[in-house]
Amino acid sequence: MTSDRSLPSGFTLWAFNSVGSTNDEARRLATGGAPDGTVVWARQQTKGRGRRGREWVSPPGNLFCSIILRPDCSVSVAAQLSFVSAISLIEAVESAATEKSVDVRGKWPNDVLVNGRKVAGILLECQSRESSGGNSTECAWIIIGAGVNVANHPADTEFPATSLAAEIGQSVAPERVLESYVESLSVWRGRWREYGFSAIREEWLKRAAGLGGTITVRLPTETLDGRFDGLDESGALVLESEGRRRHITSADVFFGNRV
Ligand code: BTN
Numbered sequence: 001m002t003s004d005r006s007l008p009s010g011f012t013l014w015a016f017n018s019v020g021s022t023n024d025e026a027r028r029l030a031t032g033g034a035p036d037g038t039v040v041w042a043r044q045q046t047k048g049r050g051r052r053g054r055e056w057v058s059p060p061g062n063l064f065c066s067i068i069l070r071p072d073c074s075v076s077v078a079a080q081l082s083f084v085s086a087i088s089l090i091e092a093v094e095s096a097a098t099e100k101s102v103d104v105r106g107k108w109p110n111d112v113l114v115n116g117r118k119v120a121g122i123l124l125e126c127q128s129r130e131s132s133g134g135n136s137t138e139c140a141w142i143i144i145g146a147g148v149n150v151a152n153h154p155a156d157t158e159f160p161a162t163s164l165a166a167e168i169g170q171s172v173a174p175e176r177v178l179e180s181y182v183e184s185l186s187v188w189r190g191r192w193r194e195y196g197f198s199a200i201r202e203e204w205l206k207r208a209a210g211l212g213g214t215i216t217v218r219l220p221t222e223t224l225d226g227r228f229d230g231l232d233e234s235g236a237l238v239l240e241s242e243g244r245r246r247h248i249t250s251a252d253v254f255f256g257n258r259v
Helices: 022-031 083-098 164-168 174-195 197-206
Strands: 012-019 038-045 063-069 104-109 111-116 116-128 140-146 212-217 223-231 235-241 245-247 253-257
Touching: 012 022, 022 038, 022 063, 022 116, 038 116, 038 174, 038 212, 063 174, 063 253, 083 104, 083 116, 083 140, 083 164, 083 174, 083 197, 116 164, 140 174, 174 197, 197 223, 212 235
Parallel strands: 012 038
Antiparallel strands: 038 063, 063 140, 104 111, 111 116, 116 140, 212 223, 212 253, 223 235, 235 245
16 A cells, blocks of 8 residues: 655655565565655564564564665665665664664664664665666666664664664654655765765764774674774775785674674
8 A cells, every 4th residue: 555654755655554574565566667766664574584584573663664776876886775774774763862862873784773782774685687688787676674673672682682762761653763764865865876975985984883993793604803994985894803904795793802
């Protein structure tokens, strides 16, 4: 079903009470030709997915949404949109916390922390035009799935989690967070188009958790300790470890040394 909840120009909302995963609904719509700016929002998910095939527990009260974009660029450039989304989520979380000052930061690659605990995550899925017959790495569409722990958060996660309600001590409507997120996304996507990734990288680094500090980076085959030195021009994490600068494209990050 569609709804006329207020979104910026160029964005259209598909609102559901319950779906398996908003990313799956968005994929179905994108495959059927849904335009750039299609927003899928559900009050709950029964099969919410996180990064690396993890489950994303999705009870009512939290925000679950997936946005279809059709950027005119390669798949690897389109992946920069995860940082556009992370900055927009940071702004949306900040604007929900009007009553209490909270520390909102991005955690590489694209989580959002409030007071050092995870409040939101992003799951990016991109389709190249290859599969429609050609041999290109151009992006046909990208789905940016975002989950925000507005009212509830899971217990016993490897990286500690929290919710907006727990941190700001008041309840917030998920649709309010959705509206400010899409509003910010529209602005930051415009800046990305106009100024490129450098503007996004600069803004994200201003809000980065752990920058300059010691981090532990868990890769599929090894775990490294080192100093978080920034992002390179593609968004990879730059780690100074044992005298080498390593560019990490995919990993789980923890703060401090391993114990
Ligand atoms: C992560 O931190 O692992 C990413 C979590 C992404 C969860 C969101 S909720 C909306 C969208 N639908 C899904 O199934 N997953 C993403």
